[in-house]
Amino acid sequence: MNVPSAAAASLQPPLSRNGLPPGVHFIQRDWLSSNQVLLCDSDPQRWAQECAPDQAPHDYTLIDTSYVKHQHTTLALLRHQIGAGRLRRIINTHLHSDHCGGNALLSTTWDCEVLVPRASLEDVNRWDAVALSHAGTGQDCPPFRATGSLQPGDAFVAGGLEWQVHAAPGHDHKSLLFFAPAQGLLVSADALWENGFGILFPALEGESAFDEQDSVLDLIESLRPQRVLPGHGAMFTDVAKALATARSRLKAMRDKPERNARNALKALIKFKILDVEVMTIEHFLRDYARTSVNRAAARQLGQPAEVLLHQALLELHEAGQVRIEGDVFYNREVP
Ligand SMILES: [Zn+2]
Structure with a gap:
């Protein structure tokens, strides 16, 4: 046009x-x-x-x-x-x-x-x-x-x-x-x-x-x-x-291509939790690990998506970017 x-x-x-x-x-x-x-x-x-x-x-x-x-x-x-x-x-x-x-x-x-x-x-x-x-x-x-x-x-x-x-x-x-x-x-x-x-x-x-x-x-x-x-x-x-x-x-990323995959997993988790605000970890690992973009990232990193997502979630919690309490996690801004 x-x-x-x-x-x-x-x-x-x-x-x-x-x-x-x-x-x-x-x-x-x-x-x-x-x-x-x-x-x-x-x-x-x-x-x-x-x-x-x-x-x-x-x-x-x-x-x-x-x-x-x-x-x-x-x-x-x-x-x-x-x-x-x-x-x-x-x-x-x-x-x-x-x-x-x-x-x-x-x-x-x-x-x-x-x-x-x-x-x-x-x-x-x-x-x-x-x-x-x-x-x-x-x-x-x-x-x-x-x-x-x-x-x-x-x-x-x-x-x-x-x-x-x-x-x-x-x-x-x-x-x-x-x-x-x-x-x-x-x-x-x-x-x-x-x-x-x-x-x-x-x-x-x-x-x-x-x-x-x-x-x-x-x-x-x-x-x-x-x-x-x-x-x-x-x-x-x-x-x-x-x-x-x-x-x-x-x-x-070029030097270490898995960096793109790890960053992607974390960015997608942060997006998801901004969207839904609160989620059980079990639900997250069971359902969200099935999405094709997470499966593709997991293939690149050579580990099951559930394991990588759990690891990424714990790292985000340690970095103060999400909060885990018991069996749920949520966006850190949500009380
Ligand atoms: Zn975009």
Whole structure:
């Protein structure tokens, strides 16, 4: 999908106090839900009015929609930002459950377009929960319909900026990232966070992913972004530092590939407990060990999934990241 945007590229709106153009809002969430980037699609001549609820209603584009557990919070946050305006388009960087769990609710609330990576379009529209990774990770995601797609080389206009669409394989080979050269803004999804990047899921299945992640980091460096809006965690401007951190983590994984598998087990446990909040250890080891992503990690590490998960759980408890009491465990924040 290519949208001409000569007007968008030629006008440079002033940056607001948080360093973002006035039509770009970054909504930081926790680690269960992806962050959202809300982009005001009003006429470029109206940028200076700043897109805000008390102004005239605007149309908006939203990049990524959170995990299903938080979908009503996401809706409330959007209503607050949008006011009497309208969400006209959802764009997903990729289809992991924490990035598209609000798609169904939001797209029916506003009857909006939903654009997904072209490589995932068929998986979405026949709702293949295995191909979309939701079955393999044991995570929930309500089905939704995609109305279109984006692929590397495309461009779209949103928030008064033209965004380039780039491939971001590694964490998810079908993932995209979006770059607005006029303001040096990068929506990096899970390809680059301030302090790392997402689990390299294909590597758990024995597929190539380290080289792909390496090339995505090179791509990001070549784009020379000034500010990164990541899929999780805070936005950041010290891109060189984030790239150095990511490269050193990637090198550690290459040197010891089982590190990716062990990190993945722990990250998936933390995600699970953020989702369900409390779980018996027996239930966890019996059911969760069966998910294909945990079985794949266990194959790589050469031990039964139950043993590895129990070990990872104890390590998380010792690190203060989950709490075990008797035969249950829960997120450490839950009393
Ligand atoms: Zn992801």
